[in-house]
Amino acid sequence: MSDIPVIRFEDVSKIYPLPAGDVVALDRVSLTVERGEFIAVMGPSGSGKSTLLNLMGCLDVPTSGKIYLSGKDISGMNDDELTRLRRDQIGFVFQQFNLIPLLSALENVEFPVVLTPDREKSRERAVEMLRAMDLEEELYTHKPSELSGGQQQRVAIARALVNDPALILCDEPTGNLDTKTGTAIMNLLAEENRKGKTIVMVTHDPKVAEYAHRLIQIVDGRLV
């Protein structure tokens, strides 16, 4: 099991058809992410970083080429199958935190568990995750709008981890945070990586990229 890569790209291209002409966001990219890696993806804006992350996260399907997630080919999957993969195999951490405003901090973390057959354990698991993120217990019932950026990102990371996914994808996780809070968040992610979580992170901040063990540079849709 352990020698199967978490993610494998084989000649993956992504082309967006636009009236002014096709835009090639990714151009025959091949790469492998092994279990337990911590990878930073860097590159100028418009280079295809986000497209790469979206494809890894099963939010999008390639125009050509094959993507294997834990050895399974996802190119032919339908929307329901991709959605279930996102739920079970992937955790997202976004720059905008992207918590659900209607739910409290605790409920946000519970939510991905509630979507699975394991839903009775949702409360217990959510509390466990929020504790690991060092969030004060009196904040559990607060709505996202009542939390600071750093607190929201801790909740978001807890939510990403709660279904024990094979892969954590981070899109500029410290982009909306001050340096001190950003460092704390990066320490949390690094700690999760030490515990064995595979992490792929898009960033343009070289200091943040230093936390990663491998750096992927991407320019004009190609790996450098």
Place this chain on the structure above:
Amino acid sequence: MIFLDFAVRNLKRHWVRSFLSIIGIVIGVIAIASLGIMGNSINLLVANLITDVGDTIVITPHTAIGDTFAGDPRTAVDATIPARQVDEIRRAASPHRVIPVQQGADEVEFGGGESGYTQVIGLDAEDIPALLDIKVGQYPRQNQPGALVGTYLAEEYDISPGARIAIGGDDLRVAGLLEERGFAADINPDYAVVVPSAWYRDHFGTDDAYSMVIIRVGDVGEIDSVKDAVDDQLNRREETVDIFDSRELLRQYEEIYRQITTFLVGIGGISLLVAAVNILNVMYISVTERIREIGIMRSIGVLRREVLRMFLYEAVILGVIGSVIGGAFSAVGGYFISVAAIEVFTAGTTFGENFTVFDLTAVGFVIFGMLFGIATSIVAGFYPAWKAAQQQPIEAMRHD
């Protein structure tokens, strides 16, 4: 059930908007149900008023009424059926009972100085028991004249059997009072005086002119053949008489009132349609506002059909709450509207007494209104919900 929870929370988050949508549904359901109840009450009342004599054929002189508009001056002509034609009708309708009717009007003194211009109906004394029921007193005989007084007339002038009245100056003893008869296809004696035909002829001096002829057909199945026989006999060369049967009249009444009910419910339906457009609008706003949220949910593993379900729940909740409140209101409202309508329709009569508004059909209208309200909400909610479910997660999350 988390999606139901989501729906509830979102409705609460925008409670003013939800409240207004619910009001829309409430009004629509009330409109449909209470107008339906009102129409139904009118129907019931009319059915109650019409004496259902299914075995009666009524023959009237042919006037313009049947063919042209009621304002035709010929309708004002006092057309009658001559005795010769009555004999022809007797031959054609044999062996069924044929009842020639004379109708006129005269000044009637009721005693105590009270008098009024009143309808007087002349019937063969033998025919009276076949056509009319008496409440008190007895039927007059041909050689022993006496009057039968209609129930409302008797009530108004406080007349009882044995009293004396004067019709156009001719004294007459009251033999009995008639039972309430209501609107019938043939004669309406509730406000009239019924006298034996011999007395009528003496008094009015008309022995060859009948205003209508009633045929009592024992077997309903024979009505059409009797009608055809009379038609053959009298209308062969030219139309001399018009022939109706009571079932036909009843059917026409029922058809008219059924259409009134349909019309009323249709008006209710329009208001519910407006409510549906409001729900569509509210749901559409809700989806547009929450595109980003939908994108986030989809990215962390919510299926398309779950998004659809979540938004449909919102529409269903609005519809159910609105319909239940509307149903309750319309049960109450429909009752009062009906009571008011009946009072207007039956003013001065006793037909509205012991009249129940809530029969099965009325309850049916309430349930119909509620179901229609819920169904409308679901239909209105479906498009926005479907649109929400179709969002691509990446596009949706980029939305601000």
